Amino acid sequence: MIPLPGARVGLVVGDVVGHGIAASATMGRLRTAVRTLADIDLPPDELLTHLDDIVTHAEAERSDTSDEIPGDVGATCLYAVYDPVSGVCSLARAGHPAPVLVRPDGTSNVVALPAGPPLGLGSLPFEAAEVTVPEGSLLALYTNGLLAAGDVDERTDVLRRHLASPASSLDALCDTVLRTLSPTPGIDDSTLLLARPRLFGEDRVASWDVPVDPAAVAEGRRHASVRLTAWGLEDAAFVTELVVSELVTNAIRHAVALIRLRLIRNETLVCEVSDGSSTSPHLRRARLSDEGGRGLFMVAELTQRWGTRYTRAGKTIWAEQLLPTR
Incomplete structure (x- = not known):
């Protein structure tokens, strides 16, 4: 297993x-x-x-x-x-x-x-x-x-x-x-x-369609924050909103089809962004003079792990973080 x-x-x-x-x-x-x-x-x-x-x-x-x-x-x-x-x-x-x-x-x-x-x-x-x-x-x-x-x-x-x-x-x-x-x-x-497999109900999964519009990034952060509050995971809101911002922004830049944002609450909290493009962002170390290239590095530093899963319809970029302990 x-x-x-x-x-x-x-x-x-x-x-x-x-x-x-x-x-x-x-x-x-x-x-x-x-x-x-x-x-x-x-x-x-x-x-x-x-x-x-x-x-x-x-x-x-x-x-x-x-x-x-x-x-x-x-x-x-x-x-x-x-x-x-x-x-x-x-x-x-x-x-x-x-x-x-x-x-x-x-x-x-x-x-x-x-x-x-x-x-x-x-x-x-x-x-x-x-x-x-x-x-x-x-x-x-x-x-x-x-x-x-x-x-x-x-x-x-x-x-x-x-x-x-x-x-x-x-x-x-x-x-x-x-x-x-x-x-x-x-x-x-x-x-x-x-x-004996188990199904996840609506109390453990939340997903939203994201239009290919830069203004939709803020709406994605808001959806994630509201859902985390409902799950009692407000302590994870800061990192999750940063992850949503980075992954959704990258998807909007390279997307060729509808973007989907999904949160999964299991032993860990998983944030997934799926789109129809096969182009995947790569982690790199930005130089002092670079104006970009730091978002994915921050995602990697603040989460437990991250990666890309390719499908017949495109790809899914995911990031996983440990649930806050009370």
């Missing part, structure tokens, strides 16, 4: 070829690579493409003196990103079993997800799919070792039935499923990752 900007979360599960120390080392390398690529905030299909390139290049650099197939060639991976604001989960897989979605009414299904090739083969592109996750649903990611002992379709049906059964906690549900499908250690490892 990987925390991502904008209160989103990345869920990843994977498997490598073989067992023992070599396979563990391979898993560690791929785990580190996934974490690094996730920090760049790539979409699931692009993340798997880069991960596949890493495996392919590593294989090309190896000596061919050994006939043993390395564990990262043929490894599988499933990467999902859940957005608690929209309730949408975006997923892509590289030769890995598709996850199971259990809805609040007890119905379940295997998520319809394009099957990409295992890592290191470089034969087919990876495709992402989006699924809306209703409030109170359960998302199950697992390795194929959970279904290895028997007919895959039959064991998938057993998995779906047990995932829909009542349980006191997700830990208890994991124990029940593993005891049923893997009562004794088998020839393959079994991994099960359960997540």
